[in-house]
Amino acid sequence: MTTMTFSQAINAGLRQAMDDDPKVLLMGEDIGKLGGVFRITNGLQKDFGAHRVIDTPLAESAIVGTAVGLAYRGYRPVCEIQFDGFIYPGFDQIVCQVAKLHYRTGGAVKMPLTIRVPFGGGIGSPEHHSESPEAYFTHTSGLRVIAVSNPQDAYTMLRQAIACDDPVLYFEPKRRYHSKGDVDLGASLGDAPAMESAAVVRPGADATLVTYGPLVATALDAATAAQDEGISLEVIDLRSLAPVDYAPIEASLRRTGRLVITHEAGLTGGLGAEIAAQLTERCFDYLETAPVRVTGFDVPYPPSKMEKYHLPDLDRILDGVDRALGRPNSLTGLEG
């Protein structure tokens, strides 16, 4: 085991993937000499050369679109989108090309792209630098979408994403880049949990708290705080957002009967809505109460002085837990 930061773990994952397969190459803005605005690709251009760590012109549609052409040619490109809010110029290529080419060609053309997206808020950035656009992509058939929450997953799941013959959007929680954890750099991918699998990161008995990415740490803190009040929360890290691994959530719900979902993205049409619907369909007879969602508001991401109000934090999550448990909460007395 090696103790390293989240960002170092991603760097190590990229390095390992490039060592493993000469067809892996990185494309993005400022990823070369600078090492990316978050320094995720630090040192990689120096070690692998400018033909494998490519500083591109500033055009996201072209970063993704030329990666499609490289994939046609047998390459395995890893695109860095500099910030979540910059992905939209590339949206057409992702949705209309990357996601659909395998289907369109009857399986003749594979699109083993990985698109890395630093996402989420909490770092005091200006507009367009703190968004959570994952639901646009989980809604798009043909894409796999993952969100990592800790350095070990960041390392392992990035390698899995790059090795995957399907396109993968890899969402990395930028506010956790400096958090540290132990990483087993030598573990083989064959022994790792499947990229599609969710993980129970804290067992519990009273309610099931489902989340992913940056809020996993917050949810674990909330579970610790709840324990002080005698409430036992089971925390599940989705890891894969498309497809979602429902089996462990179902198993958990059959025991707890109470579901709380939290994410930074807005409420309407967010991933929480789909999870609530799926679990209601699958476990209706086991539910003691309606699923509860604790999410960002349905507003444009606010100026940074207000983001602390927008982002679900420990207290808002525990308020949601209280709703799920029928305990006094902020909505007590309200109907509908």
Add this chain to the structure above:
Amino acid sequence: MNAYDGESLDPADWHAVEQLITADGTPVDNPELAGWVGDVTDYELADLYEDMVVIRRIDTEATALQRQGELALWPPLLGQEAAQVGSVRALRQDDFVFPSYRENGVAYCRGANVADMMAVWRGNTNSGWDPHGINVATPQIIIGAQTLHAVGYAMGITFDGTDSAAITYFGDGATSQGDVNEAMVFAASFQAPVVFFCQNNHWAISEPVGVQAHIPIAARAPGFGIPSRRVDGNDVLAVMAATRWALDRARRGGGPSYIEAVTYRMGPHTTADDPTRYRDPNELEDWAQRDPIERLGTLLETRGVLTEDRAAAVAAKADAVARELRAGVINRPDPGPLDVFANVYATPNAAVDRQRDRYARYLAGFGAGTETEGSLS
């Protein structure tokens, strides 16, 4: 040379097009351009003639099949045969083509099966060929998106150190798209061995080319650092020469080139379109006088190459291809209901598998082995 090299942008020349064969079938003295096709014999010219006749027959047959309800839609390429044949016949097999949906003449010349090609337009499938089988990407319907794929592919060629090239086809309308402009930026930045082949057919559905550009489209490329030429797109030999010029630059490490082939969409945008609502019939008549097949036929007759026997053989070939096409379309079985789930992902996917399995259970309720057809018709 009439190339827009970025230094000789004399506005007086902007509207000129390079030719090797005039509209009435007369050879043009243009030594620089002709030098690129000096090895093309009259017999090889006759092969290009055959290609164009066959492609026009494919186009006519497909339009008829659409009118008869056998195809859902067809995007005619009537009038653009020389632009497609002249360019594609300049390629090597190891070059890779990134076409739009109208390059079915290109696909035919690359070896696509004509009946399979029609399956896209019948609604059976999204791809009429295996892209790796004939080195042609699937027809791109999103306007201009394929230009980026060609540039990326060409970047890969550079990384691999081979002398192949990529070529991308697009229309005058596509030149307004961000992707096409981004593709030119990337191609120039990476000096990618790619040929931008714009068929300016004067119409983007109902919008004349003047809506897209106030200068000849070829004049845009030098601003990106990409040399360009503007050729008569109805002159198959001029098109081939210009494409060879561009491919030669690509193979020698010269980077991207841009060709504007000035042609005309003689038919509708697709069979769902009615050009009489927006197009002056006199314009159509003007362009009918510049037909790509007739002019080459005249030249070949003058030179004694297109004899009655040869003309009859060409017609017989076109008839045979048309028969093959029609039979393949009419006899093609519809896909089954579970085919809808095939190939969404390259690797197993729990979400899709679950929906497929549940739909199969639903279908099984109608009786074992029943090939249930959807209720939509």
